[in-house]
Amino acid sequence: MASLLDAAAATPVRIAFYYERVPDDQPEAFIDDILYIVERYGDHPGLFRHNGAPVVFVYARALSQIPRETWQTMLARVRAQTEVQLIADSTDVSWADLFDGLHIYIPVSYVVSGTDMQRIYDALVLGAESRGKISSVTVIPGYDDSNIGRPSPTVAPREGGRLYDTLWEQAINARPQWILITSFNEWHEGSEIEPSFEDGYFYLERTAYWSRRFKEAPQLGVWLATTSIPPVAQPGSELPIAAEFLRKGDAAALEGTWFTPAGWAAAELGARSEPVAAAAGLRRVTFSGRLTVPEDARPGRYPVRFLLQADGGTMEFDAEVQVLGPDETPPFTGAGVWADLGEENAEYGLYLLETPDGRTEPVTIDGIPARRTVGDPLAPKYLYFDVADQFLYGAAGLEIEIGVEYLDTGIGTLRIEYDAEPPAGRYATALSVLLRNSGQWRTASVRLRDAQFMNRQQGGADWRVQVSGDLAVRRVYVRVVD
Missing domain, CATH: 2.60.120.260 (Galactose-binding domain-like)
Incomplete structure (x- = not known):
């Protein structure tokens, strides 16, 4: 480890520890390990620090080994003896109440299931930022573990670099403090960006491009929290619609507009602002309204869009409302x-x-x-x-x-x-x-x-x-x- 840190110290690269497993599920083992890392390597110039403290990422498997209430005691004991930034691997943002920040080691399960990664990234950043903690999100170039004998292989195709580009763009839009990449050279899981015979230096070049974009991105202090747009409606119905954002800074600087199909009506009820995390300077801003579907609307799918103007830029959110036919009846009333x-x-x-x-x-x-x-x-x-x-x-x-x-x-x-x-x-x-x-x-x-x-x-x-x-x-x- 010392040789690796020595090599890093001679370059702009810095090394962080990734803590994967608590030995024998023993809290004392975790405490001893973290104290050893800080004592042995904490002052090395090749180590990655944040606000002067060494950074250690803690894997989800380690989190699952110890009950949450025990983690609270363990972390308190560590902090009483040393300074260290511990970053939890979880999309459960409540872990940010205990740890110094959040990250996801690898988001492949969300990617292959078709989940909107913008929502995943936004939620993770919001969870950390609203608690005054470190926010970080992870991008991948692709994934393929079909050659290592797992009973149910997972494959996220690279799509000629499109997946990597898409995830980078979504990650930047979430405005995290850090963006992580999984991985540099995990060849056996097909997530490497290291130069290869097939791709040459393509992924390193894309990494350099997106890293510049990330560093140059303006500070946009607004994130989508949730939307509520019913995906089905009957002709002549009136539906409640809403788009909710978390805002760091001046909530009055946000302007929102609903766009609907011709003949439809969106009665805007205005924006409501309320504090949600005063210490972090966050406010919840909700744009709500009522969407009226014409009596003569034909069955089919219709686009609905919400446009938010913030900090000199715009954010668009697209949805779709399916108008039901006469033989399509919901098994309930309401939304x-x-x-x-x-x-x-x-x-x-x-x-x-x-x-x-x-x-x-x-x-x-x-x-x-x-x-x-x-x-x-x-x-x-x-x-x-x-x-x-x-x-x-x-x-x-x-x-x-x-x-x-x-x-x-x-x-x-x-x-x-x-x-x-x-x-x-x-x-x-x-x-x-x-x-x-x-x-x-x-x-x-x-x-x-x-x-x-x-x-x-x-x-x-x-x-x-x-x-x-x-x-x-x-x-x-x-x-x-x-």
Whole structure:
């Protein structure tokens, strides 16, 4: 290690430690390791520091080894003995309450699931900045672990550099303090930017280009927190719409405008501003309104756009509203999304995701189309669902209802598990229902006040149904409780 630091000291490069595992799950081992790192290498000129203190990144696996309340005690003991900046690997922003900052080691699971990375980056930066902590996000050139024997390989194609460019641009737009790259030379996982026979110096050249862009980017102190634009509507309906931002600085300097299709109307209710983190100088700014769909609107998909003007620049947010036909009726009143499952799912802002541990097949039972779980008869089975981000992403403060219409066959338990606010986590249990083998179609529903819905479950899902045996499901929905 000393030789590596010596070499770095002779260049602009600086070295940081990445802490992957707590030996034997023992808190004392972590404390001893961090104190050793700082004592042995803390003064070396080749070490990366922030505000004069050495920086150590802490991997998600290490976080999972120790209970959260124990981490709080461990970090307090470390800080009582030395100065060090500890950066947690998690999209659960509540870790920023304990650590000195946040990062993601590798965001490949979000990339391959098609998650909007701008939202992931924005949420991570907001979580850190609102607590006065270090914000950092990670970009990748691609990923491919199909050659190392893993049972379910993960592949994120490089697309000739387009993925790298897209992630860099989104990362810069989030205005983090740092941007990380995974990786320089993890060849076995196909994430390297090191010069290669196939790509030459292409990725190093793109890194130099985007690094300059990052350093030259103006300080834009505004981030999208959430949007609420119902993805489905009936002709003649009036819908509540909102776009919420976190602003560092003068909230009055923000101007927002809704753009709708010809013949539609958006009654703007103005902007509301309120402090959310006074110490960090943050305010929540909400632009709300009412969207009116014409009585004669034809079935189809229509674009809705929100334009924000801030700090001499603009930010655009595009959404889509599907106008329903006369034979398309929601299973609820008010704002919500649903899916009717079958050979071809009819999805209205709520999407069934097929994942390695959540596979289904189409079935028809007494003339009723549905989807049924498949897989290892000895393993739990899941159905994963994703709520349209434009409708609910970061659902804090809202009461929502989840409903599942299922065929009550077999003996066992049906569970609804959802992405919840901290500390409950991304697989919080919302409801457990005993299956009684009645042979009847039944509906299980539950209301929640702490749903987060930030695409953190397998495949980028927001919630799932878990069963021990086979289960047929014909309809699911998520609605906002009036």
